[in-house]
Structures are given as structure tokens and as C-alpha cells.
Amino acid sequence: MVAKEFYDITIIGGGPVGMFAATYARMRLAKTQIIEILGQLGGQVSALFPAKKIYDIPAFPEITGTELIAHLKQQVEKFEPDIFLNERVESFTQITGGFEIKTSKRTTYSKTIIIATGAGAFEPRKLKVAAADRFEDKQLHYFVKDLKAFSNKEVAIAGGGDSAVDWALELASIAKAVHLIHRRDKFRALESSVLALKETKTILHTPYLITDLSSAQDKLCISLEKPRSAEKKELTVDHLLVNYGFASSSKLLESWALELDHHNIAVNAKNETSIPGVYAIGDIAAQADKLNLMATGFGEAPSVINSALLRIYPEKRQPAHSTQLIKKFEAAQDN
Structure with a gap:
């Protein structure tokens, strides 16, 4: 033995x-x-x-x-x-x-x-769309392990709380572009953080929900839909960081x-x-x-x-x- x-x-x-x-x-x-x-x-x-x-x-x-x-x-x-x-x-x-x-x-x-x-x-609250599992730990992330991985990349962040806004502020200076997706018009983060966010070049997508993910060559294609509306749009990025809480x-x-x-x-x-x-x-x-x-x-x-x-x-x-x-x-x- x-x-x-x-x-x-x-x-x-x-x-x-x-x-x-x-x-x-x-x-x-x-x-x-x-x-x-x-x-x-x-x-x-x-x-x-x-x-x-x-x-x-x-x-x-x-x-x-x-x-x-x-x-x-x-x-x-x-x-x-x-x-x-x-x-x-x-x-x-x-x-x-x-x-x-x-x-x-x-x-x-x-x-x-x-x-x-x-x-x-x-544990993180995960994105509930059918294709999410395919992209986890590749282009879909719930944590930021290394900020350098997003350097000069187009990054979308989903969420409207402190964590989502904090990461948008962190990435604004190193990413090629930052998109922040939130299902409401108003953010739940600290007022000072939201004010600082609006002074960056972060592109806000509100109010929108993520309805699907798909591949677009080496990019991630995110399907967005406005709640209680037929309005839809597509967003193509390198990475998606989901901050829906824990x-x-x-x-x-x-x-x-x-x-x-x-x-x-x-x-x-x-x-x-x-x-x-x-x-x-x-x-x-x-x-x-x-x-x-x-x-x-x-x-x-x-x-x-x-x-x-x-x-x-x-x-x-x-x-x-x-x-x-x-x-x-x-x-x-x-x-």
C-alpha cells in the first residue's frame, strides 16, 4: 500500500x-x-x-x-x-x-x-445564452487574470455594477476600444466611478441584453436586443467580460x-x-x-x-x- x-x-x-x-x-x-x-x-x-x-x-x-x-x-x-x-x-x-x-x-x-x-x-453568475459554454476561457471571461491580454484589443463588458464599471475604467487606457453593455439606462456603481467612466472613451450600450454569441472569423460576435423593443444590433469584439455578480x-x-x-x-x-x-x-x-x-x-x-x-x-x-x-x-x- x-x-x-x-x-x-x-x-x-x-x-x-x-x-x-x-x-x-x-x-x-x-x-x-x-x-x-x-x-x-x-x-x-x-x-x-x-x-x-x-x-x-x-x-x-x-x-x-x-x-x-x-x-x-x-x-x-x-x-x-x-x-x-x-x-x-x-x-x-x-x-x-x-x-x-x-x-x-x-x-x-x-x-x-x-x-x-x-x-x-x-461563483460568478454566468451569461445565460445557448452558445456561452463554447467561448468560456477563450473569448468569454468572468475574471481578468492578466490585464495585458486585453491590450490593444476590442473588449465588451457586460454588467452595470461596481465591478463592471471598475473593469471598464481599468481597461479604458490599454484596450483599443471598450464597450459597456447594461440592461438598464442607469448604472448601479458608485456615482464617482460612473462620472469617471463618462470621461473615458468607453462606448455605452444601454439598455441592451445579450441574446446570442457567435464566431466571426477570429472575433466574437455579440447579438444585442433592447428590452421591450424589436430593436437589435450586432457588436464584434475580441473579448467579452461578464460581470453579472456572484x-x-x-x-x-x-x-x-x-x-x-x-x-x-x-x-x-x-x-x-x-x-x-x-x-x-x-x-x-x-x-x-x-x-x-x-x-x-x-x-x-x-x-x-x-x-x-x-x-x-x-x-x-x-x-x-x-x-x-x-x-x-x-x-x-x-x-
Whole structure:
């Protein structure tokens, strides 16, 4: 029988807090994996408000979501945890030595688990036209993985909320042309963002619905129809980015048999859940009088990592400061 290969720490969730937790875990030389349901790191920050300015991150007077995730990604990649994207954790079960974790793609094993799923698992609301599946991850996108992919391209964005307007503002300066399609005349985004949008060369298509997609040589042809009208038109672009929002569900969380506090995970002062060896940090972890800020989650991460490693390796000394950690990591890499 082949022996099971265990990670020391499995982090469920690849948002800002999960990314920093993985960085710190690897600084402590823990065998670490991140499992993220979305197709990119960054969680809700990347998906929901990439262009918005964030003001509660230490050392940054202000920083956009995109910039913050870029810094965190650069940091975590330096320490090389295993990262698995587009993968959902379906269940985990206590076994000898830790946990058996079943995902949508595989079975993996871990001595401890840290849940850092933010406000919970969520998935994009997809474009409901018959041909959409054919173009997904090719010319139809629900996330922006790399802005450079849209450089000097004609891009259509569907949606009328903050995320759609934010991406239009981001792409306006690098794309050949940006088209924004919304089913209403008015946008739901922040007034200041909409005002900034109107100062760009973004072409607005309102009120219009997308009714079909088709190929036009190497281009994507988008069929548009005005609601309650016979008026139709065609739009030909290189890429379509759909921002119809995200659907969040607590059903999966409930299936993990953890004690919950409303729709969050109940934890004690050490961020331990009702299952020994399973921890929760960030917005998903419910504690009395807790402030749900990213800064709070960043602070919880090192304490929980140290607690998890003390559980696994009780003989190991706790580190005094980060300089010791980086020296140990660099020495291990050289060996």
C-alpha cells in the first residue's frame, strides 16, 4: 500500500488572508497548499472590487484591489506553496494523521486545515445564452487574470455594477476600444466611478441584453436586443467580460459539520473551530466584537499557523521575528 502524502497545512481560500497565511506557513517551512474555488488568486478582492481603493492596509496610504493582490501574489510565489485553482473542497474527514480532503478534482491529505474563505464560497453568475459554454476561457471571461491580454484589443463588458464599471475604467487606457453593455439606462456603481467612466472613451450600450454569441472569423460576435423593443444590433469584439455578480452559498459550509454562528464559522480565541485541527481566519471566522477588516485577518494568520505547527510538531520552537524565518527558508532552499 502506498503511504499517504500529507501536507502540514491546507488553506481553503486563496483571497488576501489565505495568500498571506500560505506565505507565513512557507516561511516556517510547512508543507502547504492553497485550494481556491475560483480561477485566480485574490478571492473577492479580485473578483468584486479590483479597481477600488483600499485604505486599511498598513504601510499603504491607499491601494487598489488589483495592486494589493499583485503584491500578495508576488510575495506568496516567492515562498512556493502548492496552489490549486478552479477546485472546490467538497468534504474533509478526520483520519489517522490528519484529514482526508475530497475536492472537485482529487483526494488530498493534510495534518491541519485553515479555512480562509472570506464571506463564503461564491461563483460568478454566468451569461445565460445557448452558445456561452463554447467561448468560456477563450473569448468569454468572468475574471481578468492578466490585464495585458486585453491590450490593444476590442473588449465588451457586460454588467452595470461596481465591478463592471471598475473593469471598464481599468481597461479604458490599454484596450483599443471598450464597450459597456447594461440592461438598464442607469448604472448601479458608485456615482464617482460612473462620472469617471463618462470621461473615458468607453462606448455605452444601454439598455441592451445579450441574446446570442457567435464566431466571426477570429472575433466574437455579440447579438444585442433592447428590452421591450424589436430593436437589435450586432457588436464584434475580441473579448467579452461578464460581470453579472456572484452567487454565494453557505450550503457547502454547512456540509462540513462545523459549528456555525449564523453563516460564519464559530471559533474560539485561538481561531480553533469545533473540529480539532481545523481553524478559521478572516471574515468567515465569527468572534464577538471582531472587526471584519483584511488587517484583522492578516493578524490572525501567523498566530493560527504557529498554533497549527505547534500541534503537529510540539518540539519546535516558535520564531522570534521574521528575519529568523526568512533566513531559515533561504537556507532550506539552498540545501
